[in-house]
Amino acid sequence: MKTSARVVVIGGGVVGVSTLYHLAKMGWSDVVLIERKELTSGSTWHAAGLLPLFNLSYSVGKLHQYSVDLYPSLEAETDLNVGFSRVSNIRLANSPDRMDEYRYYAGVAKTIGVEVNFLTPEQVHEIWPLAQMDGVLGAIQHPADGYIQPADLTQALAKGARQRGATILRNTTVTGITQKANGEWVVATDQGEITCEHVVSASGSFARQTGAMVGLDVPVIPVEHQYIVTEQHPAIMERRAKGLPEMGVLRESDSSWYMREEAGGLLLGPYEVGAPACYVKGPAANSEYELFPDALERLEPYILSAIERVPAFGELGIKKVYNGAIAYTPDGSPIVGPAPGLKNFWLNEGHSFGITAAGGAGWQLAHWIVDGEPTIDMMGVDPRRFGTYADEGYLIEKNEEAYAKVFTVHYPDEEREAARPLRQTPCYDRMKALGAVFGSVFGWERPNWFAPEGYELSEADLDKPETLLNHNHPDVPGAPIREKWSFRRSNYFEHVGNECRHVTEKVGIQDMSAFAKCLISGPGAEEWLGKLLSNAVPKKIGRVSLSYLLTPAGGVRSEFTVYKRGPQSYYLVSAGALEAHDHDYLVKALPADGSVKFERLTTAMGVLVLAGPRARDVLAKVTHTDLSNEAFPWLTGKRISIGAAPCDALRVNFIGELGWEFHHPIEMQNYIFDKLMAAGAEFDIKPFGIRAMTSMALEKSYKLIPRELSVEYNALESGLERFISMKKPEFVGRDGLLAKQEAGLSWKLVTLEVLGVSDADARGSEAIYRDGQLVGRATSGGYGWRVAKSLALAMIAPEHAEIGTELEISILGAPHKAVVIPDSPFDPENTALRS
Numbered sequence: 001m002k003t004s005a006r007v008v009v010i011g012g013g014v015v016g017v018s019t020l021y022h023l024a025k026m027g028w029s030d031v032v033l034i035e036r037k038e039l040t041s042g043s044t045w046h047a048a049g050l051l052p053l054f055n056l057s058y059s060v061g062k063l064h065q066y067s068v069d070l071y072p073s074l075e076a077e078t079d080l081n082v083g084f085s086r087v088s089n090i091r092l093a094n095s096p097d098r099m100d101e102y103r104y105y106a107g108v109a110k111t112i113g114v115e116v117n118f119l120t121p122e123q124v125h126e127i128w129p130l131a132q133m134d135g136v137l138g139a140i141q142h143p144a145d146g147y148i149q150p151a152d153l154t155q156a157l158a159k160g161a162r163q164r165g166a167t168i169l170r171n172t173t174v175t176g177i178t179q180k181a182n183g184e185w186v187v188a189t190d191q192g193e194i195t196c197e198h199v200v201s202a203s204g205s206f207a208r209q210t211g212a213m214v215g216l217d218v219p220v221i222p223v224e225h226q227y228i229v230t231e232q233h234p235a236i237m238e239r240r241a242k243g244l245p246e247m248g249v250l251r252e253s254d255s256s257w258y259m260r261e262e263a264g265g266l267l268l269g270p271y272e273v274g275a276p277a278c279y280v281k282g283p284a285a286n287s288e289y290e291l292f293p294d295a296l297e298r299l300e301p302y303i304l305s306a307i308e309r310v311p312a313f314g315e316l317g318i319k320k321v322y323n324g325a326i327a328y329t330p331d332g333s334p335i336v337g338p339a340p341g342l343k344n345f346w347l348n349e350g351h352s353f354g355i356t357a358a359g360g361a362g363w364q365l366a367h368w369i370v371d372g373e374p375t376i377d378m379m380g381v382d383p384r385r386f387g388t389y390a391d392e393g394y395l396i397e398k399n400e401e402a403y404a405k406v407f408t409v410h411y412p413d414e415e416r417e418a419a420r421p422l423r424q425t426p427c428y429d430r431m432k433a434l435g436a437v438f439g440s441v442f443g444w445e446r447p448n449w450f451a452p453e454g455y456e457l458s459e460a461d462l463d464k465p466e467t468l469l470n471h472n473h474p475d476v477p478g479a480p481i482r483e484k485w486s487f488r489r490s491n492y493f494e495h496v497g498n499e500c501r502h503v504t505e506k507v508g509i510q511d512m513s514a515f516a517k518c519l520i521s522g523p524g525a526e527e528w529l530g531k532l533l534s535n536a537v538p539k540k541i542g543r544v545s546l547s548y549l550l551t552p553a554g555g556v557r558s559e560f561t562v563y564k565r566g567p568q569s570y571y572l573v574s575a576g577a578l579e580a581h582d583h584d585y586l587v588k589a590l591p592a593d594g595s596v597k598f599e600r601l602t603t604a605m606g607v608l609v610l611a612g613p614r615a616r617d618v619l620a621k622v623t624h625t626d627l628s629n630e631a632f633p634w635l636t637g638k639r640i641s642i643g644a645a646p647c648d649a650l651r652v653n654f655i656g657e658l659g660w661e662f663h664h665p666i667e668m669q670n671y672i673f674d675k676l677m678a679a680g681a682e683f684d685i686k687p688f689g690i691r692a693m694t695s696m697a698l699e700k701s702y703k704l705i706p707r708e709l710s711v712e713y714n715a716l717e718s719g720l721e722r723f724i725s726m727k728k729p730e731f732v733g734r735d736g737l738l739a740k741q742e743a744g745l746s747w748k749l750v751t752l753e754v755l756g757v758s759d760a761d762a763r764g765s766e767a768i769y770r771d772g773q774l775v776g777r778a779t780s781g782g783y784g785w786r787v788a789k790s791l792a793l794a795m796i797a798p799e800h801a802e803i804g805t806e807l808e809i810s811i812l813g814a815p816h817k818a819v820v821i822p823d824s825p826f827d828p829e830n831t832a833l834r835s
Contacts, residue, residue, distance in 0.1 A: 001191050002167055005032040007198040007369065008187045010174055010210055012037075013044040014154045014355060015348050016202030018362030020168070021161040026370045029165030032194060034187070036173040037288045039158060040151045042204040044354065045289055046324040048227055048269055049153075050249060050258065051145040051356045052089060053114050056105055056410050058765060059380030060333050061112050063360025068145050070359040071153060078163070080156040083149025087260070089249035090124055092139045092309075095465035097472060098254055100487040101409050102140045103813035110767040110810075111777040117141040128247050130235060130312045147249060147260060150355050157358075173285075177213040183343060198369055200346045201339075205325050207349040209282040216339055219383075219390040220350040221277045222325035223403040224292055225269070226299060230316035232264035240264065254467035255305035256407040259313070266313055270302030271406040277396045278325050294321035305468060328352050330390060330398035330419075332406065335383040336361045337368060340584045347383045352403070373551050379706035384581035389443040394419045408469050411485035412763050413448075415474050421445045425513040425606055426669040434687050437474075437482050437492070441577045444514035447689040449483075449492050450499065456480030457491060487812060488760040489783070492691070499692035500785035503657060504832075507612035507680055508688040509673070513666065514576030517601040518583060521569045524595030529562070529570060532589055532732055534715065536725040538564040544635045544650055546723050548715060549585060550733025554740050555711035556718060558582040563637045563650055571601075571648065571663070575705060606666040610676060611659030613835070614683040619660065621679035625649075634834045643675045655696035656827055658835045698791050699784040699826035701751045707764055707779040708749055708793055714740045717747040717795070719823070747776070748801040750794055751825065752809065752818040754781070757790040760812050768794055768818065769808045775800045778809060786826045792818065 006028055009020050012035025020033045035041075051068050055061045074082050093099045102118070109116045119141050121133035127141075158168055169191070176188040177199060187194045201218070203210040211218035239247075249260040257270040275298065283290065296303075307314035329335055329350040334357055339345040348365050351357050361381075364374045379385070390398075401418035415438070421428070423443040432438075435455070436447035457473070462484055464470040473484050484491050502508060520529060530537045535547035541564050549558040558581070561573040574582045579602055590596050610619060616627050625632070625640040632638060637650040647664035664672055677685060703709050709718050716724075716737060724737065754762060762781025767774055776796035784791045792809065800807065801820060809818040822828060 001169065002032055002194060003192065005030050005167070005194055005196045007031040007200060008185070008194055008196045009033040009200040009202055010187070011035065011042070011202035011204055011206070012039040012168070012170065013042045013202065013204050014040070014150055014157070014358040015204070015351050015361060016200070017154050017157045017161065018358040019200050019202055019348050019365055020166050021157040022362040022366035023369065024161045024164035024166040026366050028370060032167045032169060032196075033161075034169050034172050034174055034189060036171070038170055039168070040154045041288045043222070043325050043327065044150045044154055046291060046322050047150045047355050048267060049147045049150050049355055050260070051148055052353065053109070053142045053145045054091060054105060056108060057333055057380040058108065058112070059376065059378050060357065061108060061114065062376045063357045063364065063381070064353070065112055065114050065360070066363055067356055067359030071148060074153070074156040074160060078156045078159040080159055081152060082156050083152040085146045085148070085246065086144065087146040087246045087248045088141055088143045089145050089251060090119065090127065090139050090141045091251040091253050092124065093137050094135045094254040094467050095137070095470070097409050097465070097486065099137055100812050104487055104763070106140065106813065107766040107810055110774065111765060115143055117143065128250055130247070131250060131310050132308070141248070148355060153355070174210070174213070179214070179342070185344065198344045198346060200348055200365065202348040204327055204349070205279045205283050207327065214342060214345060216342070217388065217391060218347065218349060219329055219335065219386045219395055220327050221392070221395045221399050222279050223328045223399055224275050224278050224323055225271070225326045225403070226294060226321060226323045227267060227269035228299075228318055229262050229267050229320045229322070230265040230313070231319050233266065233312050233316055235312060236261060236266075237264050250310075251407075252305065252309055253407045254465070254469050255302060255309070256469055257302045257306055259306060259310060265316060265319065266310070268303070268306050268313065270299050271403060272298045272302060273404045274298050275400065275403050277400055280392065280396065290324070292323040294323050296321065301468060326352050327354070328399035328402050330386065330395060330402060332402035334361060334381050336365055336381040337378055337383050338584070340384050340580050341587070343588060373553065373555070373711060377706050377710040377712045379710070382581055384584050385577070387442055387580045389423060394422065408471055411472070412487060413485050413490070415439045415448070417475055425511055426666060427511055427673045430670065430673060431511060431687060436687070436689065439690060441514055442579055444576060446514055447511065447687065449496050449689040449691045450687055451482045451495060456482055457484060461491070487763070493783070496689075496691045496695060497785045499686070499688040500695055502686050503612045503655065503688050503692065503696070504786050505613070507610065507614040507618055507683050507685050509676055509680070509685060510609040510611070510688050510693065511607070512609050512661065513606040513669070515602070515607050516574045516576055516579035516582055517605050517663070518572050518586065519565070519569065519599040519601055520572060520586070520596060521599070522594075522596045523568060524591060524593075525568045525570055528591060528596045530728060531730050533560065533562070534720070534724045534731055534733065535562075536728065537570070538562060540564065541566060542636050542638055544637050544652055548720060548723060550715055550736070551711050552733060552736050554714040554716070554733045554736030556705065556709040556713065556715050556720070557711060558585060559705055559709060561650070561652060563648065565648065578705060604666060605663050606669040608662045608664070608669065608672060608676065609653055609659060610662065611653050611655055611657045613658055613832070615657070615659045618676060618680040618683055618685060622675045629834070642672050645672050645675075647672065654702060655693055656700040656830070657696075657832050695782050695785055696826070698780060698782050698793065699786055699824070701793060701823040703749070703793070704780065713747055713795065714745065716740060717745050717749065719749045745798055747795045748798045749779070750796050750801050750820045751823050752792040752794055752807065753821045753825070754790040754792055754809055754811070755817040755819070757811070757816060760814070761790045762792040762809060762811055766792070767810050768796065769810070770800050770805070775807065784826065789825065791825065
């Protein structure tokens with residue numbers, strides 16, 4: 001047995017073997033895979049082998065696309081047949097919302113490069129003559145996908161890896177993982193130890209057990225998934241005898257099942273409500289090729305729906321029911337990337353669509369390990385998108401929910417209800433009493449918008465379709481229904497507009513306590529931050545700057561507001577959703593000599609935002625601090641008192657109005673909130689939510705990670721020149737920026753005014769054309785209430801980015817004229833911010 005290697009991959013399913021294959025393909029031949037039993041003996045062997053390209057996540061969509069392109073090439077490379085049946089797949093739509101989802105997805109697919117066809121019911125019936133089309137409005141088809149034999153695919157990847165020098169150790173159990181003082185890892189097995197530089201956990205249902213060996217609480221718990229294989233059907237056998245093509249994979253999205261041919265019969269796979277989490281404490285030590293007892297009673301509504309759609313299914317006997325574990329995460333997407341808090345420990349876990357994602361996940365993780373960065377934006381699958389709140393109880397609730405909602409319409413404004421409200425700021429109840437309709441980010445409850453007193457929707461307002469899946473609003477126990485989800489302007493549209501107008505005319509208050517917050521201090525703090533971040537470090541106490549942590553190539557990893565709080569003391573604020581991600585990069589970059597200290601302050605500090613033209617008048621009533629422009633200018637901060645409560649007041653905000661952020665001890669939040677509300681009563685102070693904030697931020701052309709800012713785009717392409725100090729001789733990404741400047745930019749971020757919009761604004765990911773040619777993609781979009789325009793931010797090829805250029809953007813399948821306009825259509829001179 002080898003005693004050393006560059007990388008050890010733990011887990012011999014398709015995901016782990018793909019990781020090994022891609023590492024070897026990139027030239028790292030000194031790599032070892034350890035599998036406790038035989039390859040594919042976990043969940044890979046019982047997978048249905050489907051290859052769905054459909055995914056609204058850009059990150060996951062790119063992984064799936066790569067896999068479907070890779071798998072057919074493996075046969076020529078290895079002389080092993082992977083059993084790829086490229087029969088296409090068809091997704092039916094029985095409701096207008098489902099058709100909107102498909103229209104939106106088609107724009108995402110266009111920007112990724114995935115072919116999607118829209119079919120009429122008649123065209124579907126031609127391909128699937130056994131299916132009835134009652135109630136079908138239309139469908140989409142992916143010509144490039146179908147299904148594959150998972151075991152054959154895994155063996156081909158294994159052979160390809162071995163041909164490049166990789167080693168696979170079967171029937172070898174990992175018993176412990178430790179890290180030496182020099183950073184090397186020691187993987188102990190029942191056959192001996194292997195010392196290595198990197199460890200990759202790809203252990204499927206054993207993910208939490210593997211993680212526990214190194215102190216990680218991996219946010220993965222499997223859920224039971226059943227599918228049924230029937231006896232042969234004469235009509236299918238007759239088609240085969242005639243040499244007719246196999247019917248494509250059929251997905252009845254609105255009834256939550258898929259169906260395909262299988263050995264002359266049919267295979268039905270429902271995603272049922274009530275499927276339980278399994279292997280919560282992990283599988284048994286001797287688990288191999290394991291299935292659970294079937295539970296067909298849970299499948300009854302889906303079976304009846306399948307018989308209604310495909311009557312032939314009801315004529316067949318059941319040959320086999322498979323009920324096996326599929327790994328899940330709280331949002332249903334996998335976790336691929338660096339483990340938080342550990343150097344050179346990597347996760348490739350939580351794959352609910354593991355056969356489809358395996359190729360792409362192995363490809364990008366290999367790039368991440370070998371090159372230090374992935375080649376595409378991986379934020380949607382980054383392990384650090386979850387925090388320590390995602391523990392066992394949370395995972396059971398959320399993972400079961402994610403499984404049950406695989407086929408639900410994935411509305412852009414959807415807020416799922418399981419395991420909520422989990423993380424509440426002190427003013428949560430006060431906001432709730434004021435009409436807050438909450439969303440959740442990183443486990444925190446945040447007001448999305450505020451409903452008027454007594455406002456609620458009726459069943460008629462919701463207008464649910466007569467389908468199994470018709471959940472189109474949040475369900476909050478004991479609360480009225482106040483929101484209907486949609487791809488179009490929904491019922492909250494006008495109320496968000498009222499919030500925007502109120503803030504810009506009077507004054508508003510917002511809870512932004514979910515911000516990620518930390519303190520960087522110590523004798524080396526200023527020098528360290530200067531070499532790490534793109535912008536100059538504030539020199540004077542009280543100064544505030546916006547700065548970025550870049551990749552070596554100049555892409556954007558993280559964004560920080562940097563406030564110099566005291567001598568060698570810097571308070572950093574970043575996006576709440578990215579707390580684990582951003583803080584992990586900071587902690588891993590700390591110097592080993594102890595000259596810089598990191599202190600996490602997220603849960604210790606609350607944040608209230610006061611903004612609008614009367615903000616100074618309100619604040620003046622509760623503080624003795626001089627608030628004049630001369631004494632307290634824009635982009636500065638001060639330690640002030642609000643009544644008796646101390647806080648750091650930063651004169652910044654994300655909406656482009658006069659205002660302050662109050663960063664305060666969180667236990668004092670309600671005191672401060674009540675003081676501000678009382679002082680603001682004479683100025684008609686009202687709360688505002690995240691949706692109003694994002695509308696106003698769009699009017700300022702403000703940028704977000706991972707939309708306008710990404711590792712895929714150079715910071716200069718994202719328009720961050722103002723926040724990059726090239727005078728500094730050294731900072732992460734400086735050389736990459738210079739190289740890109742010399743080579744020429746591939747993209748330019750622009751602001752677009754979208755014309756002819758009536759009920760649907762851009763959301764982001766829409767395709768953008770000029771004279772029929774694809775020239776870019778929207779990154780964000782919405783309606784700007786202060787400028788009364790439908791707007792979008794977009795990455796465009798530079799030759800099409802001149803002010804006044806007329807383009808075309810496709811919104812839910814409808815073409816709209818879009819004109820490149822100057823950035824910051826609202827208050828381009830920042831008069832309000834500086835007032």
